[in-house]
Structure formats: structure tokens, C-alpha cells
Amino acid sequence: MNIKAPKGTKDILPSEIRNWQHIEKTANDIFSRADFKEIRTPIFEDTCLFERGVGDTTDIVNKEMYTFIKSDRSLTLRPENTAGVVRAYLEHNFYRESPPVKLWYKGPMFRYERPQAGRQRQFHQIGVEMFGIQDASADAECIMLAVEFLKALGLNDLTVEINSLGCNICRREYKDRLKKAIAPFLNELCEDCQNRYEKNPLRILDCKNENCTKLFEKYNLKETVSGIELCPECSEHYNKLKTYLTALNIKYTENTFLVRGLDYYTKTVFEIKSNNLGSQNAVCGGGRYDGLVELLGGPATPAVGWAMGVERINSLIPQVNSYKIKFFVVSDNQLEAFKLVSKLRQQGISADFDYNARKFAKQLEKASKIAEYAIILGEEEIKNNYFTVKKLSDSSQEKMDFEDIIKL
């Protein structure tokens, strides 16, 4: 038998689990403070949820989904969780609650891609979604939450990039003008860009093809695009966001080329990047998706959110060593040792002993590796009803009774 974890998946081992627990606990702490509530949705959903929600022009839906048929029903392992959260939001009539509805989630996502640094087929995201607030304060709240969360994990030197894609109304205008600006050199662009031109011209800005990038520069696309005006409402929204961010002391850079790969974004989009991640450098990505709830059959509902890649965050924070237990009971009398361990655990204190009843020196050696203190329980101690407690870090030891021990 030689079965290995499938390509692009990883076991999270005991030696690294503390980092994960720390990240998840930090998320819970930071988000709870802002009254975001955790939600857990299924790992698979009806395929059509993603086809509609994520968008059938996206790579995610076109070539990266794990889809299977069961009882004539097409199901898909979730490639992201916004669609699932929106589905739950609708299914449980959250839109009848007084806005905002603020939710966060954590869990595995699945995308069939070639694994590389910072990318797996099963990976984990932590994300937030905020429903019901039109005002840019919601966008700012989400970005702030992301920054606070990363800061709490000790990540300060990340860059926040923002942009506005406009609403449906001005996006049409925006697209037309973008297309007009690109038209003169369209046939010089790469094949992908030519395909995107009709289907989803915004994505052209995201192209990393060297030749295309050069052309953008040559034709001053950057200036032309940043010159395109959003409709008054979107423009005001965007300005308001910037005002909020500045007031909240959140540093950001504007990136007019920033376009997200999912179809549902409107107005605000943003990314948080790190220079220490290799080529997959986005730690967090998100934005506003005012049309999605309605698209999935609910009432028109403004919404903002983001998702972070937990593996990517994890690779940026220092590894926490696995902890030591408090006591290791060293004794030739296994029965008494076991009883003492049991009593300590009942007091809520971590303790262990040698299941093999090995020689004294071996037991002590083991103790020094996994525990803070060794409790020596020999014939003398048992007879006279005390414990010799040895602090393993400096070899100091003293006689104690049970009350003393549990206070340590």
C-alpha cells in the first residue's frame, strides 16, 4: 500500500497545528469585536450556485471546479465561499434582519489547479461578508478588519491596493471607453486578451503578458484608464472610501489596473499583498458585490467582503513551537504515577507519565523533553506522603504536597 495525500493537498501536522489554531483564534477575536458572527456552510453545493454566483466566464468555474454527480444532481466542492454564504443568507431570510448582517467564515476550498508556491488544490480561506450597507463605511470596515487581523498576527508591512470598478451603469460606459482605448492595438495583444475583449474587457487590465504590458505603456493605457470617470454616485462612493481609510489611518495605494477575477464585483475592489510570498503574492482579496444577492434570487442587497488564504498568511508568520505539558510523573510505581496523573488532569492541569515503566533515568530524560516539571514519586515520597518536584529548566527541586503542585 502506497497511498499518499492527493496532489495539491497537505496534512496539517501536530507540529504546525498551533499556528493554525492561533490564526483561527485571532480571527475569532478580531471579528467578534466588530460583531461579525461566524457561519459554517457546506463544503459542497449545487453546481449552479457557483456557475451563477461566481460567474461562468471565470477560470474558476470554467476549468477549476471539482464537480461530481450524485443522484442526478450536479454538486461541486466549493471553490470559494461568498456564493455559499449568500445562499445561506437567502435560505435563512437574513435579509429580514436589520442591516448590516455581518458574517465571517473559515474553512477549506477546492480548486483544480497546478500546485505551486502558495497554491494548493485544497486550501483554506478565512473571509468576511457584510450585507445591507450601501455606504462606503462598509467597504472601509471590511478593509480595516483585514488590516487589523493581519496586524494582530504581526504582519505590518503589507500593502493595501484599492480600485473602483464602478456600478453596472457606469461600468458599461467604462467598458466602452476601455475598449475604445484598446481597439487601436487590439490585434497586437495576446490571444487571451483578444478573447477577453468582448466577453470581459476589464480582465485585460489584469494581463501579465510581457508584450501586453508593454503595449499598455506604449499607448498610455494607464493614463487613459485612470482618466475614465465613474458615474457621480460611484465616484462619490470611491472618494468617501478613501476619506474613511485616511481617517482610519489605513495606508493604501490606488491601482487602476486592479481587477478581481470573479465576476460579481462592483465598485470597490482591493487586494493586500506581500513581497515575501513568491509569485502568488496576494494575501487577501475582496470588494463590493452589490448585484450578487439579487442575482441569486434575493432582494437587491448591497454587500462587501473579502477572503484570505490561510496557507499564505501562515507562511508569513513565525512558527510557534509545540507546547510542553506541565508535569511528567517519574516513578517506579506505575499505578501511583497513573493515579497522580489522573488527579492532576482532573484539576485541569496537563500531565503524563511513562507507559513503559522504564528506568528512572529514562523517565527523567523523557520528562525533560516534553514537560516543564518532573514530579518524582518514589518509595520515600509515597511512604511519607509528599512529592519531589523538579523544575526541568534549571534542575532546582523541592518537596511539595498536592496543593503546592496545583498552584505551580
Next chain:
RNA sequence: GCGGGCAUCGCCAAGCGGUUAAGGCCUCGGAUUGUGGUUCCGAUAUACGUGGGUUCGAAUCCCACUGUCCGCCCCA
């Protein structure tokens, strides 16, 4: 889907056509029959990814496959 690198014990790793295939770490035992973390000794009874080929001879060269890592695309 397309490129490139790498594959030697549980982990790290030497070896570059002829070796009993180094060494270190970890684990276990002993020196030390109630005091560890240092030191010394020993053990882990078939480790060269798989399958072909070249050669008198292959871990070492060639081919294919598989795995893995990195990059493109895309994304977190």
C-alpha cells in the same frame, strides 16, 4: 493546459561508472540498579521513486512514467 529544476533510511545529506552506499539528526538500549538536558558506546535484520535501456559492471549515463518543487495562466 504549457514550461523548468529535483527524486539516496522517519528527517537532513555525501556520493558524479567498480565503495561492505559516508556522515549528522531523531528513535531505542547501554556506560550511570532513584536524578535528565553534556559525553562515550551500540542498535534500528533488504534507503538509491518506478519501468526499460547502454555497459563486463549503474545510485551514478540515456529514455519513459510517476511524484514533488518552482514558473506561466489564474487566484487566496
